[in-house]
Amino acid sequence: GDSVTQMEGPVTLSEEAFLTINCTYTATGYPSLFWYVQYPGEGLQLLLKATKADDKGSNKGFEATYRKETTSFHLEKGSVQVSDSAVYFCALKGLDAGNMLTFGGGTRLMVKP
Amino acid sequence: NAGVTQTPKFQVLKTGQSMTLQCAQDMNHEYMSWYRQDPGMGLRLIHYSVGAGITDQGEVPNGYNVSRSTTEDFPLRLLSAAPSQTSVYFCASKGNADTQYFGPGTRLTVL
Numbered sequence: 538g539d540s541v542t543q544m545e546g547p548v549t550l551s552e553e554a555f556l557t558i559n560c561t562y563t564a565t566g567y568p569s570l571f572w573y574v575q576y577p578g579e580g581l582q583l584l585l586k587a588t589k590a591d592d593k594g595s596n597k598g599f600e601a602t603y604r605k606e607t608t609s610f611h612l613e614k615g616s617v618q619v620s621d622s623a624v625y626f627c628a629l630k631g632l633d634a635g636n637m638l639t640f641g642g643g644t645r646l647m648v649k650p
Numbered sequence: 651n652a653g654v655t656q657t658p659k660f661q662v663l664k665t666g667q668s669m670t671l672q673c674a675q676d677m678n679h680e681y682m683s684w685y686r687q688d689p690g691m692g693l694r695l696i697h698y699s700v701g702a703g704i705t706d707q708g709e710v711p712n713g714y715n716v717s718r719s720t721t722e723d724f725p726l727r728l729l730s731a732a733p734s735q736t737s738v739y740f741c742a743s744k745g746n747a748d749t750q751y752f753g754p755g756t757r758l759t760v761l
Contacts, residue, residue: 541692545690569748571748573752578754579754579755580654580740580752580753580754580755581693581740581742581752582752583749583750586748586749588748626692626693628692630748635698635700636681636683636698636700636744636750637683637695637698637708637709638693638695638750639692640692640693640694641692642690642691642692643690643692
């Protein structure tokens with residue numbers, strides 16, 4: 538079945554550092570790929586998405602590129618802020634999954650001033 | 651526009667007790683779902699509904715019941731709570747686009 542693997546955290550960075558959170562997936566065909574963010578005490582919010590190979594999703598300075606050849610969707614940001622501290626989830630929606638999302642385990646990011 | 655709301659925010663139950671987690675959305679979305687979030691496991695789908703009167707099982711449905719009598723509401727029932735159901739529960743809804751909107755969650759502890 539479909540699965541998502543993302544790097545374990547926590548990831549601790551200083552403000553203005555470069556961020557990469559790795560995400561790889563297993564699915565048949567071309568699933569849609571998502572990054573969700575969960576701030577402390579809140580629900581998940583969609584951060585960005587990509588629906589076909591080589592698409593780049595971007596939002597709030599974050600970017601991720603849909604790489605079919607490496608089945609990856611790594612999240613990057615050039616300069617993190619303290620306000621980016623949150624848990625980040627990579628997810629996919631498979632072709633035969635209806636609207637069900639398959640999530641990775643989440644990566645906690647802590648940014649220190 | 652409140653989006654997706656959930657009540658209660660926190661709940662402590664004893665083994666064997668029953669309760670209902672409430673979920674409501676005001677976006678007129680047909681699709682609604684319930685996920686549970688456990689440490690290191692991401693979110694897993696419990697039940698979902700594609701419209702009023704229609705529900706189906708997700709990945710981990712055992713121990714939970716749902717119903718969908720209106721478009722707005724999608725309650726989740728625990729008939730006889732077990733410690734394995736200690737988790738954070740999220741309700742979500744989705745319109746025609748690919749984006750799912752999540753509620754703030756209910757943190758449930760079963761003793």
